[in-house]
Amino acid sequence: MEQIRKVSSGTDVPDQDNEKVIEWEDFEHDLARLVSLSSALNEAKEKKRSLRQKLEDHIQVNSESLSRLNELEEMRQKLESKKVKMENISMRSRIAKENASKKKEQLGVEVESLLVAGTALSVSRRRLQESSRLLFEEKGYIQLRKLQKMLRMRQQCMTSQVSMLYPVKISVGPAQEQELESYPAGSLAGNSAGLKQANQGSLTILGLHLTMLSFKKMSFFTDKKEIQKSATALGYVAHAVSLIASYLHVPLRYPVRLGGSHSYIIDNAPSMDVTSSDSSSSAMSTANTKHMEFPLFLDGQDTTRAAYAVFLLNKDLEQLLNSIGAKSLGPSHVLANLRELSRIIQSSTFIDSMI
Template sequence: MEPDRILSPDPSTSKSKPTESEKEKFIEWEDYEHEVARLWSLSSSLNESKQKKQNFEQKLRSLIQVKEEALSRLNKLEEMKERVEARKLVIERIKGQSKVAAENSTKEEERLSSEVRSLLVAGTALSVASKQLQDSRRSLAGERGYVRLTKLQKKLRLRQQFMISQVSLLYPIKISAGPSEEQELESFPSSSKSGLNLTMAPFTKMSFFTDKKEVQRSASALGHVAHAVSLIASYLEVPLRYSLRLGGSNSYIIDCAPSVESSDLLSSTMLTANTKPVEFPLFLEGQDTTRAAYAVFLLNKDLEQLLNYIGVRSLGPRHVLANLKELTRTIQSAEFLDS
């Protein structure tokens, strides 16, 4: 049987003098196993307590970190609360200023409203007085102006009558009675006041075999009519719808915008240029009879325009001389001065 082992600390590692509790302890062999088991249990308990301590330290660190973060957030919240309070104070101050400004603007608005009402009353009174003054001036000046305007119009009418009478003397009109509306045009010789009758067949019935003298007389008569119409329109200051290019017995009338109906009378070459001004001859020699007839139709349209201007109805689309005579007669009448 081995001698009892002595469980004591290493004397080489001991730095201080052993205390009474650290003295050598002798264990009997019979109690050795029991003592080892007890020491093993104590060691296990120590390790377990160490592990618990470490876990507790980790939990404590996490709690401390959470506490620090909470304190940091609390500090931020406090700062934000202070800012909010400061902004509330600013808003309260602005509200107070805006309330004062609103009260001042209300007072100013009431003052301006009272001034505007007084201005409206004064403006109404002024407008009434101004209107009464204008009415009195108009009534006074209207009578004088109307009389003056009437005199000026009468002078203008007298001048127009005189000029048209000169045209009548230059081109005296004489119409022969006959059964057909299309039968007559007359010449207007300046050397004769009676005029020479010129019977003319309708242009559409004339042909290459028509008497050349009759064709020339017709061209001369139409040239005189065109000249008379041009003079009367200029004296009345009426722009003719169909302008004239005077050339004696070779005169033309111009249609600036031929209509669809009038273009049916033209040749196929004229249909392609119906948007341009077209000249139609007031004579037959070397011309298409349809174009010449349409020229006479346009000339009569100018006469109708002048008749409508002085308030007289036309006698018809084929009564060129009759319309011209009615035009000159009406202008030289006494009713024309009062129109």
């Protein structure tokens, strides 16, 4: 007891009030309690360390599970997108299959039509070969020449009847307004006498003069009778042109709608915008076809449409002349071109120029 006190007194403790004196009888009990507390503290530290290790392991497992869940979610999204793509591909393949079946049916129909066309083509080829064989033979070629000559003679006969129906003649004497100003050398009669005679007078059709000045300039003092005569003459020319074109089997570029002295010429593709103040001479268009009709007569003060109609009529004459290998005499020579057309068709060179 005294030794414990000595030890306690030998220890340098600054605060004497905090000193605790332990009796020897209680020392063993306190020592045992301290040992148990120390062992409990060590156990607690060990448990703390084990719990920390377990907690770290659990946190690591949770983080790995979260990362795997994220990966699974990404894989699920990719799977959904691939599923949508597969559905689209399946739908496209189904549509392509249906289209292929339809095209197969169409191809079958086309093959059948092709077989029919091939059969018809083979028949036509045999006929063509037979016709070629007959043509290259002497009798076949002679027969063709005879048929062509008969056709040309028939065309000459019909054209001569048109010339008798609408004769184009030269009226000898002074003429104030001539439609024919000058001819190329040898273009009409082929000699100087015919050219001199043509220059001395003006051309008439069925005794009527075609006055071109009234179609270019209209005034208050213009003679109405001359205008009516010119319209009648143009009606004669239009009728003659349509007849000769039908005989030569030439489709006119500008068709004619006959109406006597009130005839019209049709332009299926007009390149100019021609307006008129009079409703009777306005453009007549239908709902099915796009064309314009121009009057071959003067009915009012507007002369532009009538002059353009005469120009188109002369273009038809030029087309007929070109079809038989001749050239036009000019854009304003309507009667001269008609006379030249009739002369060439009725000449012997028309038959000699057979193909």
